[in-house]
Amino acid sequence: MHRTADGPALRVGVLGCAGIAWRNTLPAVLRVPEVRLTALASRDPAKARTFADRFGGTPVEGYDRLLTRDDVDAVYVALPTGLHHHWARRALLAGKHVWAEKPLAATAEQAEDLVRLARANGLVLRDNFMFLHHSQHAVVARVIAEGRIGEPRSFSSAFGIPPRPDDDVRLSAELGGGALLDVGVYTVRAAQLLLGDDLTVAGSVLRVDRARGVDLAGSALLHTPDGRTAALAFGFDRAYRSTYAVWGSEGRLSLDRAFTPPATHRPLLRIERQDHHEELSLAPDDQFAQLVRAFAAAVREKRDHRPYEETLLRHAALTDSIREGARLVAG
Known part of the structure; x- marks a missing residue:
């Protein structure tokens, strides 16, 4: 198990092999020792293998199979906006912390549903506004x-x-x-x-x-x-x-x-x-590495997530x- 000064590294699985994940987010994950990439899922097994060859982790065919893995603590949802709510919700129900591409959801109603679910299960929910x-x-x-x-x-x-x-x-x-x-x-x-x-x-x-x-x-x-x-x-x-x-x-x-x-x-x-x-x-x-580091810290430190969630909902x-x-x- 990878460990840092603050304990075990956060084990992250990826849903979707999007361009932004290839260009920016996953290279940043490799620069942050607090996080370890363990699995990458795509509906296209060849694409999952291509990503795994570059970034490490196990290629997985299908998103549901990744959510059942015991070596995934948190899920990065790198899918089109219209799919965020469905797969972020399934990840939260599977007991995984969630970090989704921006915006978190296509509508305020969907965002409210995800925040409620994360709060009810004591899970961290973040969006990928890296510029912040x-x-x-x-x-x-x-x-x-x-x-x-x-x-x-x-x-x-x-x-x-x-x-x-x-x-x-x-x-x-x-x-x-x-x-x-x-x-x-x-x-x-x-x-x-x-x-x-x-x-x-x-x-x-x-x-x-x-x-x-x-x-x-x-x-x-x-x-x-x-x-x-x-x-x-x-x-x-x-x-x-x-x-x-x-x-x-x-x-x-x-x-x-x-x-x-x-x-x-x-x-x-x-x-x-x-x-x-x-x-x-x-x-x-x-900023990408800083975002990844901040997400890992939010999971590790068990802080009050309500201020961030309220801003997310207002957005x-x-x-x-x-x-x-x-x-x-x-x-």
């Missing part, structure tokens, strides 16, 4: 707390990627596709991070592909009870952009590569005031509100 674990956001919070831009008045964020291939699962309504649930959810979560959970959707627009039944792009305006606003934009139909900014009473700060900085990237934080312009080169950070409710109240425009 990058140290650059702690620097942003410190700059704001120091009053360097005055009182924050508004937040803006954009996350967009170029058009997807026709067979991309993110364009499948049945699998929970669409820009809101893929890139838009990052901007919502960033607004919560900087403005808090007490946000309400004032309005939203979604540009939809009616033939496919998915949204390709959108925007939303959120606000707090005291009138601070969050303007969000996202889409599959534009040049790559991953950024946020906070505009205050005395200045403005902005951060590029806010959501997807490589582990070697040195973030650049810009601070602008009327008579002052400053650029801070921040330390690089491995799901805000995403529902953006979708349900949106003005739909044909793409």
Whole structure:
């Protein structure tokens, strides 16, 4: 058994051999000694073997077979959004801690069901918003707390990627596709991070592909009870952009590569005031490895998970509100 200074390593099994798992998440797992990859499941046995050859662990054909294994303490759900609720639920019922790709579920009702089940069984439930674990956001919070831009008045964020291939699962309504649930959810979560959970959707627009039944792009305006606003934009139909900014009473700060900085990237934080312009080169950070480490710590330390779960539930409710109240425009 692999052991760390804090005890046995958390044994993780993977449901689904997705691209993000291959490119980012599983390489990060190998960099974190607190976690050991023990099994990888796919409906395609050849794909499971390919992943196991690279990352280790036992290849498993079929997701249910992985959930019955005694050498799996926790499950990473690397499946399309539309399958998260079903398989995360089955994993929780099997007594496994769950860490799912973002967003946790396609609807707030599904997220509430998973949180209830995790609480009832004393299990850890997390989503894979890796950007939250990058140290650059702690620097942003410190700059704001120091009053360097005055009182924050508004937040803006954009996350967009170029058009997807026709067979991309993110364009499948049945699998929970669409820009809101893929890139838009990052901007919502960033607004919560900087403005808090007490946000309400004032309005939203979604540009939809009616033939496919998915949204390709959108925007939303959120606000707090005291009138601070969050303007969000996202889409599959534009040049790559991953950024946020906070505009205050005395200045403005902005951060590029806010959501997807490589582990070697040195973030650049810009601070602008009327008579002052400053650029801070921040330390690089491995946000994927930090997320994996944080999940293992949450399981090991038996902490109170309710604050995280409440933010998770509020995120799901805000995403529902953006979708349900949106003005739909044909793409």
